[in-house]
Amino acid sequence: MEHYGEQTASGFLHVSAESKEPYADDIRDSLHRDAQAIIARYPVKRSALLPMLHLVQSVDGYIAGRGVSFCAEELDLTEAEVSGVATFYTQYKRHPNGEYTVGVCTNTLCAIMGGDRIWEAVSEHLDLEHDETSRDGKITLERVECNAACDFAPVVMVNWEFYDNQTPESTIALVDDLRSGVAVKPSRGPDRQVSFKEMSRVLAGFPDGLADQGVGAGPASIEGLKVAHQHGWTAPGDSASGAPADAAEQAGQVKDERAVVRDAAGESLQGARESTANDKAGE
């Protein structure tokens, strides 16, 4: 509370002596093959740097000194240039990461919907602050920024998979399961939770074959579609084929109840449109 300006203190790029130990030959060979595949995706070599940093995280679990050296060698960059990029982006970890990054969204919308309470509960439960890792190496706890799932607030991310509509209790149960090895499943994601290293390899652009698992859309994503089905609303020129018969009946009732409100809103909308048209901002 006394540090009003401080939300986080993420520390510096950690380059321990062991993090500079060279890769074993077989790992180095496979990293090199992967790097070549990444480089081939781009017209200019340097574009491969961000995916390659994800790639070295998939081996080391963070951006180790040898990972920096490797990227520099493969891309003809200096280590300073690679470090400069690695330290700019929050997904590149500066010290060994846990098997699961648990990120609680504490941006405004989620925070107010309960994210702050979730953060307090899980931080106390794990005795971890932002960007700290549990002693068993299982969990790295983070406060994360808006993850584009506000209609599922409050949101928790595990290795950047969505766990929607969380509560303090559900998140504590989630981290307990992760720590004890009980299988957990994201709300919108594959059938199993992948590890930090597995996730990093996907972000480097190497698919793990899980794309066809999980839902297409979560419940909130199709709220509007449901309303449209209920009322038989479609885009111009479309048939109302999607609307189930019973829903159409319901829609009739809803329409009656709300007709007055809508008509009133429609009139004011019409007025506003006319005034907009008259205004014609000639920019």
Place this chain on the structure above:
Amino acid sequence: MTTLTPILSKFWDHPQSWTLGTYEDNDGYQALKKALGMEQSALVAMTKDSGLRGRGGAGFPTGMKWSFLPPPDGGPRYLVVNADESEPGTCKDIPLMMAAPHFLIEGVAITSYAIGCNHAFIYLRGEVVHVYRRLLRAVEEAYAAGHLGKNIHGSGFDLDVTVHAGAGAYICGEETALLDSLEGRRGQPRSKPPFPAVAGLYARPTVVNNVESIASVPPILLHGADWFSAMGTENSKGFGFFSLSGHVTRPGQYEAPLGITLRELLDMAGGMRGGKKLKFWTPGGSSTPLFTDAHLDIPLDFDSVAKAGSMLGTRALQIFDETTCVVRAVDRWIDFYKHESCGKCTPCREGTWWLKQILGRLEHGVGDEEDLDKLLDVSDNILGRSFCALGDGATSPVTSSIEYFRDEYIAHLTHGGCPFDRDASALFATEKASV
């Protein structure tokens, strides 16, 4: 009365909505086949005629952006899709790409053909790994079906698509920072001009468009520019996602013609949570000045929202009821801008830091009324003086909240802290109370 128009979200309730098969059952890739039989200039003209304006926040006419490319000089030209959706409150592109990624892929193919691009990029924020899987899979399916690759459907047109994952930086949603990031650098904005149309990716002519803009291209081509422009308002044609979040009964994605009002949307979403009173909301993300319950009937189109003092932005309607402390909300948004400021320019780097210091004090009841003037003064020194729109955006919640809720800031001082009960705002607190 405005009704919803499910177009991009039409089959999101299909259990396998993301697959090529489902997409093809819903007219998928018919527009591409049509496009390949057309003149490139006709496609640009069609997009201009439709009135489609960028769906990523700024609202720049999409077809006009395409037409700004210089004439072909034999070298490469690029399409880069901005899929870095990170503006607080914005949550439309991510569900679109998760549920129906082929809309985007087909749009990329058509747009690339229209602008003469043979290698397109989709820059996805890195923090959505399942969306990345879906995009990679969709691209793979599209190649296998001959919608991408060499000599697409016998047209002689070649296109490669690379889906690129970022690594966590809001600033990469700014188009020139995105290009620097895609080039393997720190994501910091570039000086403009030159604009990307002239010198973009690898200093070559480049079009940067938002996901929803590009995904809207196939339906426009299939149904015609007139079909599109018949929806919406005078200067805001067509449809778009309205993303309702916060204290509403049924938050979610509502696809509707531009010009719909929050009152209409709230009605569709079951009203405010627990019948509580609307206090404030953002029309288009946290970088757009706040609205209050006095703005329920503003048509949500570019001109009307601007005239009322805000911006349509990304139609990210974050809705807060009377239990919410506006100082807490703004303080947290400024945390975000401070954290995400890239550090390139002084007004933003230093200014967001100072805003945070002062707001943090005020939320805890420390400071005095002069701090409000200081906040406005700092904001004045950021707005219009920053390198890019991140700094400008940071001032929006500050200045608009002081305009509408000055008394609430003062109440923090007289109360010696925040007078609100945080638990009353939380979703689960309410659920517990009502059980």
